[in-house]
Amino acid sequence: MHPSHAAPNRPKGPKGTPAPFDHRYLSGDGDHDHDDVVYPATIPFLLVHLAAFGAIWTGVTLQAVAVGVALYFIRMWAITAGYHRYFSHRSYKTSRVFQFLLAFLGQTSAQRGVIWWAAVHRHHHRHSDTPEDVHSALHGGFWHSHVGWIFKPKRSRADYESVPDLTRYPELRFLERHPYFPAFLLAIGVYLWLGWVGLFVGFFCSTVVLYHGTFAINSLAHMTGNQRYLTGDQSRNSLFLALITLGEGWHNNHHAYQSSTRQGFRWWEIDITYYVLWAMSKVGLVWDLREPPPELVAGKQRLGRKVLEKAAQDLADSLPSPGITPGLREAWILTPTFVELASDFHGARVEAREQLAEILSVRTLPDLPSIDQLRQTIDELRHRADERLRQGADEIVQRVDVLRRRAEHARALLVERVGELQLPDLPSLEDLKAQAAARFRTAPSLDEIAERARELLIERLVARILDDPEMAGAWA
Numbered sequence: 001m002h003p004s005h006a007a008p009n010r011p012k013g014p015k016g017t018p019a020p021f022d023h024r025y026l027s028g029d030g031d032h033d034h035d036d037v038v039y040p041a042t043i044p045f046l047l048v049h050l051a052a053f054g055a056i057w058t059g060v061t062l063q064a065v066a067v068g069v070a071l072y073f074i075r076m077w078a079i080t081a082g083y084h085r086y087f088s089h090r091s092y093k094t095s096r097v098f099q100f101l102l103a104f105l106g107q108t109s110a111q112r113g114v115i116w117w118a119a120v121h122r123h124h125h126r127h128s129d130t131p132e133d134v135h136s137a138l139h140g141g142f143w144h145s146h147v148g149w150i151f152k153p154k155r156s157r158a159d160y161e162s163v164p165d166l167t168r169y170p171e172l173r174f175l176e177r178h179p180y181f182p183a184f185l186l187a188i189g190v191y192l193w194l195g196w197v198g199l200f201v202g203f204f205c206s207t208v209v210l211y212h213g214t215f216a217i218n219s220l221a222h223m224t225g226n227q228r229y230l231t232g233d234q235s236r237n238s239l240f241l242a243l244i245t246l247g248e249g250w251h252n253n254h255h256a257y258q259s260s261t262r263q264g265f266r267w268w269e270i271d272i273t274y275y276v277l278w279a280m281s282k283v284g285l286v287w288d289l290r291e292p293p294p295e296l297v298a299g300k301q302r303l304g305r306k307v308l309e310k311a312a313q314d315l316a317d318s319l320p321s322p323g324i325t326p327g328l329r330e331a332w333i334l335t336p337t338f339v340e341l342a343s344d345f346h347g348a349r350v351e352a353r354e355q356l357a358e359i360l361s362v363r364t365l366p367d368l369p370s371i372d373q374l375r376q377t378i379d380e381l382r383h384r385a386d387e388r389l390r391q392g393a394d395e396i397v398q399r400v401d402v403l404r405r406r407a408e409h410a411r412a413l414l415v416e417r418v419g420e421l422q423l424p425d426l427p428s429l430e431d432l433k434a435q436a437a438a439r440f441r442t443a444p445s446l447d448e449i450a451e452r453a454r455e456l457l458i459e460r461l462v463a464r465i466l467d468d469p470e471m472a473g474a475w476a
Contacts, residue, residue, distance in 0.1 A: 041112070042151055044180055045211070048110055052208045054200035064194055067202035071186075072210050073246065078105040079214055080246050080273040087118040087166060091261040092277060093288045100171050110183040110207055111214065113176035115166045119158035125258055129222065129233035137222045138234050146212075146219035183207070213244050221251035229256035229296075230303060230443035232310030239270070247271030257296055261289040265297045303445040311443070312452035315436055319453075322425035322461045342414065342466060348407035411462065418465075419458045426461070429454055 082102035085091045094102070103114040111117060120134055129138045134155045137145035149155040166172055175182070191199040225236030229252055241249030242264065248254070250263040250271065264271030280286045295301045303311065427435070432450035440446060 041153075041156070044110060045150060048204055048207050048211075051200065051204040054196070055205055058197040058200050060201055061194075061197050064197045064201035067190065067194065067198060068206035068209075071190075071202060071206045072213070075105070075109045075206075075210055076213060076246050077273055077276060078102065079109055079111065079210075080248050081277055082106040083111070083114055083117045084121065084248065085261055085263075085273065085277075087114050088121040089258050090165070091259050091290045092281075092286050094286045096169070098285055099169075100175075103172055103175050104182050107175055107179060107182040108186040109210055109214075110180055111211070113179040115160065115163055115172055115176045116158045116179070118166060119160055119163045120156065122162055123159060124218075125255075128231075128235070128255065135218045137219050142219050142223065145222065146215045216241055217245060217248050217251060221249060225249075225252070227252050229253070229299065230307060230311055230440050231255040232307035237269075242270055247273040253292075257292040259290050260292040262291060265292055300444055303443070303448070308445055308448055308452060311436075311440060311449045312456055315432065315439060315449060315453040316456040316460075318439070319427060319435070319457065320425075321464075322423055322457060324461070324464060325423070325425065328421070328423060328465075342410075345407050345410035345414065345466060348404070348410065411459075411466075414462050414466075415455065415458050418462055419454070423461075426457060427454070 083106045086094065086099070086102060087106075106114055106117075123132075124134055127133045129136045131139050133139065135145045135149040140148065160167055187199060187203045190203045194202055221236055221238060221241055222234040223236070225238035225241070227234075227236055231252060233255060235252045235255035237252045238249040241251070243249070247263050247270065250265065250269050253265045253269070254260070254263045261277060262271060262274045263269075264274065274289075277286055277289060281289055293301060429450060432453050433447060436446045436450045436453070440449065443449075
């Protein structure tokens, strides 16, 4: 919690019922609407790095190094098998006792609480390599994706409502409220065993290396290596990263099928984390280890809608947008259907703005709002805290929603009609298929990618037409 934030009152349920869960009592993030460089949750991270320099004072012994190496790999396994494959992706099952032990061992890494880690990681997969991604190398560069995002509260804040499968356990909530308690106990134990050299070399130096081994997956695994599967992001496979992270380096495999316990899809892809889990499954500690579908491993499974859309956008972005040619202007003006549809689209947007103006008190819209602006404004109005205003605005919001749908329908018909024209600047479907094959090689669903890319190019052309003053004269 930020020092200036007062603790909220703990919620209580009705008599005889358990109190509702309040995520504010977990990691103490508070509500950070700023991006200070230093805030409380980052202080332990900085202190661990500074403490590692204590090895200069204590010197280094072979025993301390051996302990440090052992703790690195034991805790790396706890991160990969526990934090990542179990808590974040639920790729296998285990008992409640072993679940707690996985969480406790993972938190000896000093990488904050297991619930926070899983929530942030699930957010990463929902928005991988988009501007919403918490640690995208594509949008923020290497240092941001590797470590910089940790120092930005807006980026590192966890959505605890996205992990109800974890917050339901009181023992996990206890660990989340005391995220560094397991690491503190481990540090004390190493000190009592080996003294100062054990503490600084065996624990602190090992923890720093563990930090950056884990963070290399956020950064380097989206920058270096090869891409076997089309995943709609920059995830890559790397043998080197797989070796230092016990199998996490097969990151493109993982993004292709996130719920697989095994991340090395080929026999030669070393995945030590999986080997240990497989052995544990033979003695009943874990079970139901999930495997990737054979057709996905072979690269023959159809792409999901989200990945297909990203691939189509990537293909469309690589091509020049078709322009408004004189022939298109003439065809547009001389075709009554175009003029009628455009007029309907324009009129619906204007009417929707007028309706919204009746209830908007703070937010203002441009004279001709886009569909996205209308949709966003409607969503804002429906979630306003003022119940009285919400109820009074309901009828208008519903009317605006009808107008928005009418405008969307008109735009969709325009896209369909324009697509039927022979436009010299618009690549043919066959051309786009060839471009997709060259760009994505053996990826499945190439025909669907090409078709969607052509739709996107036409949509962009229609958007330019509707915003063009000369074309607007045809229906003004």
